[in-house]
Amino acid sequence: xxxxxxxxxxxxxxxxxxxxxxxxxxxxEVTVIEAEEQLGGxxxxxxxxxxxxxxxxxxxxxxxxEIAELLPQxxxxxxxxxxxxxxxxxxxxHFYAYPVSASEILRVMGPLxxxxxxxxxxxxxxxxxxxxxxxxxxxMQQAFGKALYRKIIEPxxxxxWKTAPEELSEEVARVRVSAGNTQRxxxxxxxxxxxxARPTALDxxxxxxxxxxxxxxxxxxxVLERGGALETGLAATRFEVSGNRISSVCxxxxxxxxxxxxxxxxxxxxxxxxxxxxxxxxxxxxxLREHVERLNYVGMILVGVALGKDRMSPNTWFYFPEEHIxxxxxxEPKNFDPEMGPRGxxxxxxxxxxxxxxxxxxxPDHELAxxxxxxxxxxxxxxxxxxxxxxxxxxxxxxxxxxRDFRTHLDAVCRGLAKVENLVTxxxxxxxxxxxxxxSMLMGxxxxxxxxxxxxxxxxxWYEGLGQFAHFRIVD
Ligand SMILES: Cc1cc2nc3c(=O)[nH]c(=O)nc-3n(C[C@H](O)[C@H](O)[C@H](O)COP(=O)(O)OP(=O)(O)OC[C@H]3O[C@@H](n4cnc5c(N)ncnc54)[C@H](O)[C@@H]3O)c2cc1C
Numbered sequence: 001x002x003x004x005x006x007x008x009x010x011x012x013x014x015x016x017x018x019x020x021x022x023x024x025x026x027x028x029e030v031t032v033i034e035a036e037e038q039l040g041g042x043x044x045x046x047x048x049x050x051x052x053x054x055x056x057x058x059x060x061x062x063x064x065x066e067i068a069e070l071l072p073q074x075x076x077x078x079x080x081x082x083x084x085x086x087x088x089x090x091x092x093x094h095f096y097a098y099p100v101s102a103s104e105i106l107r108v109m110g111p112l113x114x115x116x117x118x119x120x121x122x123x124x125x126x127x128x129x130x131x132x133x134x135x136x137x138x139x140m141q142q143a144f145g146k147a148l149y150r151k152i153i154e155p156x157x158x159x160x161w162k163t164a165p166e167e168l169s170e171e172v173a174r175v176r177v178s179a180g181n182t183q184r185x186x187x188x189x190x191x192x193x194x195x196x197a198r199p200t201a202l203d204x205x206x207x208x209x210x211x212x213x214x215x216x217x218x219x220x221x222x223v224l225e226r227g228g229a230l231e232t233g234l235a236a237t238r239f240e241v242s243g244n245r246i247s248s249v250c251x252x253x254x255x256x257x258x259x260x261x262x263x264x265x266x267x268x269x270x271x272x273x274x275x276x277x278x279x280x281x282x283x284x285x286x287x288l289r290e291h292v293e294r295l296n297y298v299g300m301i302l303v304g305v306a307l308g309k310d311r312m313s314p315n316t317w318f319y320f321p322e323e324h325i326x327x328x329x330x331x332e333p334k335n336f337d338p339e340m341g342p343r344g345x346x347x348x349x350x351x352x353x354x355x356x357x358x359x360x361x362x363x364p365d366h367e368l369a370x371x372x373x374x375x376x377x378x379x380x381x382x383x384x385x386x387x388x389x390x391x392x393x394x395x396x397x398x399x400x401x402x403x404r405d406f407r408t409h410l411d412a413v414c415r416g417l418a419k420v421e422n423l424v425t426x427x428x429x430x431x432x433x434x435x436x437x438x439x440s441m442l443m444g445x446x447x448x449x450x451x452x453x454x455x456x457x458x459x460x461x462w463y464e465g466l467g468q469f470a471h472f473r474i475v476d
Pocket of ligand 1 (some may be wrong): 008009010011012013014032033034035036039041042043055056057058059060061234235236237271272273276398399426427428429430435436437439440
């Protein structure tokens with residue numbers, strides 16, 4: 001059978017998959033179909049007039065040996081910047097340096113509060129010895145103690161995930177804590193000096209000059225160099241399934257430059273949201289609907305505010321845990337790479353998360369910008385006179401929500417998809433995996449290897465091996 005492989009989604013997972021497929025099997029035909037006009041997915045560059053920003057600043061960091069070996073082939077030393085991390089967290093009107101130090105808590109809140117937080121954290125950690133956490137709320141109370149949990153973590157979690165911490169799986173704590181366990185994170189946060197052999201991205205990190213798009217361009221160049229095709233502005237909307245195989249992919253143009261497409265496929269690798277993929281599979285979708293409905297993503301609205309001054313602050317990140325402030329986090333792209341905006345002006349990007357069915361998400365762009373500007377002025381970040389322009393961008397699939405029962409539903413969907421023998425789903429969206437770019441690249445490459453090795457029916461082996469992606473930890 002001629003190998004004509006369609007990769008759906010041109011984020012880093014799809015591109016790494018296509019490049020790897022063409023590397024192992026130069027004779028196969030590989031086409032990447034991307035719904036947006038621009039490649040990159042979450043790792044795209046956002047252009048706002050003279051400014052450029054990542055969709056959330058993307059640090060380059062990996063603990064995966066295979067990706068560590070690959071990155072220098074994609075990004076040269078000259079393209080790489082080393083950026084000192086400088087973050088602040090706003091609480092009760094005071095900007096604390098983040099990670100928050102015990103000495104600052106003592107200075108600002110006084111010895112009683114410090115003693116309260118310290119004792120409560122100790123009690124929480126003692127409890128952790130005896131009691132296994134059943135939710136994210138349990139895990140965080142054990143790590144930080146009830147007092148700090150209630151003050152910072154509980155409101156911040158509700159705000160970011162739009163979900164009660166009791167409803168979230170304790171896996172969220174494991175995934176988000178790069179040091180591997182929460183006790184080590186607490187030590188690092190409060191003492192700022194953990195002696196660990198593992199490098200972390202807490203103090204300094206690598207950033208690609210001009211933004212994360214540099215990595216996407218390098219991956220896309222590899223696909224083209226190796227004879228693959230990249231089709232942008234085309235959204236895969238329907239799959240023709242005969243028996244237990246996909247025979248073709250139907251795609252609709254999303255831009256005026258593209259026209260609808262029909263792609264015959266001997267195998268398909270999908271990196272689009274697993275919920276979207278399943279719903280496009282006709283009869284397969286019907287049997288999985290009840291599980292698909294339980295897998296939800298939280299969306300993100302980015303509001304960029306251009307200011308008529310060179311910098312708002314020297315910070316890379318600002319955190320806003322309090323729920324009365326609409327945004328969770330803010331960043332200034334020029335503090336990652338000064339070339340990302342013109343001299344004398346700067347862009348500040350505010351991250352607002354929202355469920356797609358919420359009133360917040362439904363608001364028109366100008367109202368969202370007004371909300372953000374109102375709260376930013378209230379926080380004293382800049383003055384109204386300094387604002388030049390506002391920009392808005394929406395990411396409907398920013399984070400998969402790990403509810404306490406998400407694994408049950410994800411496993412059921414994967415078991416159902418495994419019946420389509422020439423389809424594999426991978427990447428952050430495709431496997432509902434809260435990950436980083438290096439993980440998504442590896443997931444794409446592993447999918448390519450499985451398709452090449454087990455063609456024409458890679459699915460059974462693929463779904464058996466998903467445990468290999470369970471150890472990923474993201475750097476926060
Ligand atoms: C705010 C934020 C900050 C982050 N910071 C970092 C960081 O500092 N470092 C780091 O390493 N990672 C970071 N990440 C994670 C990183 O962005 C992701 O792990 C990675 O980009 C995911 O790549 P992917 O290809 O798996 O998914 P995606 O990038 O989501 O790619 C999926 C692609 O599929 C396309 N698509 C969807 N539907 C269709 C369809 N029907 N037809 C065709 N195409 C379709 C989408 O347009 C998209 O391009 C961050 C993520 C967020 C949200």
